[in-house]
Amino acid sequence: METKEQYILRVKDLHVKVKTKEGLSTLVQDINFGVKKGRVTGLVGESGSGKTVTSMSILQLFDQNKMDVQGSITLNGRELSRLKNKEMREIRGKDIAFIMQNPMNAFTPVFTIGHQFVETIKSHTPLKKKQAKALAIDMMESVNLPNPDKLLKNYPFQLSGGMLQRVMIAMAACLQPSIIIADEPTTALDLHNQLLVLRLLNKIRSQYGTSILLISHDLGVIAEMADDVIVMKQGRIVESANVFDLFDHPKHEYTKKLLRIRPTLHPKQQPMLDLAKA
């Protein structure tokens, strides 16, 4: 029992199938992992390997009529998969925060950022509007956004992608969740903004002891951020290890391939292989 308790989030035997005309089709299977307190767990894999399906099942975001989700997901020892929709809504945003790949689509275009920020705070805490706004401004300052007063009055389309992503991180962090799920948080950003966003996630992790499940296909992001790494391929976990072990002594062939073919600044180390057939 003791080993179990150090995990903030524990996923056990997760099996997700989608119902199609031809019957059930498996998306992910035999997913087992845990995220420890204050640790960053990286989830790597190419597109279509089931990274996002895994994160969506943790948040119980799938329609039960179309998807068949099996297995157990526990957050701080509490089983999530049998919770009612209303109970789950209390957890989303408060205990589990979610940062999406495309910040432009994550906000409603018809309300100001301040409105959406305050709404998030108010729906999870007993704070009044004024207090919520003060908290929002506080958080915006801590993620180094200039003039938070003014920014809160802006609509999402008036901000750049990098800035929006930082607002989203501020929103995710303001209720001090136990875990943040970041699904490709920097893929849509350019290099400089990518660094700013990663720095911020790191800061939040060290300040609040928040665990982070970091989903990415970029091994550079993983090398910078993760403590533990899970490698996924075609809906299965092929390897999970400490980040240093994984980079130094990859065990699975697929991990070796990922490390071998990534673009690098030192191309001599990289033997060119005919991978199109693989």
Next chain:
Amino acid sequence: MKRMSLLQVTEVSYSYNFKMPLKSKNRSENVLQDISFSIEEGSCLGLLGTSGAGKSTLGKVILGIQRPQQGQVLFQGHDIYNADKMTKRKWRRNLQAVFQDSYSSVNPRMTAESIISEPLENYEKLTLTEKRKAVIFLLERVGLSEKDLKKYPHQFSGGQLQRINIARAIALKPMLIVLDESVSSLDRVTQSLILELLNELKADFGLSYLFITHDIKAAFSISDHLGVLEKGELIECYDSKAQFFESKHPAVKRMRDSILAEHPRHRSLTV
């Protein structure tokens, strides 16, 4: 006599003009200022820049889509904006492009076969069987197979469709391909596979590339020369990649600092 460059861009400036509502004056924004560079036959120039630096505008100017207000674009010695119809037809054949969004670069109602054979129909007189053979050759060359001939764009993944875009671009054996963020929306694995394909094609067909990207690692794995674009100006050009690391320009330095580590031991982010 000095050998003529394949592409010669001289002092190109471009600005976008906006009609401001309720105001008599138009607002204009300079996007490119005095850009000059050249690409030699068989080489690849990587053009680096952050978002908003004017990379894509420069790509469009070179492709003949947007006429610059000032300056000249010479392709094989011909000014592409002041050419007669026959010359235009010729350079259009030798200058191809692959863009970032593979889905919006193709007609969703055309099959892979008709997508790839379109340039062939415009420029070559082939019989049906010859054309089919050429398309199959191209498909196989980019790592797809005959089975994919009759598929529609939505039946392909992003990486596969980008391969089809590349097949279409090389169908007429062009001299220069402008690759505008061609691998940026793909995951790292697919990205490396496409970069490798581009490197192979370059050697096989003697192609030249203009590789526009914000991704330094991708640029490094394909380019022979590098240029850095910042706020509409080509601030630095390097003949070798090593020079990129020696540069003292603040914008280049910032770019260099934001490269992520390749191994957790070399982390720049500390807790």
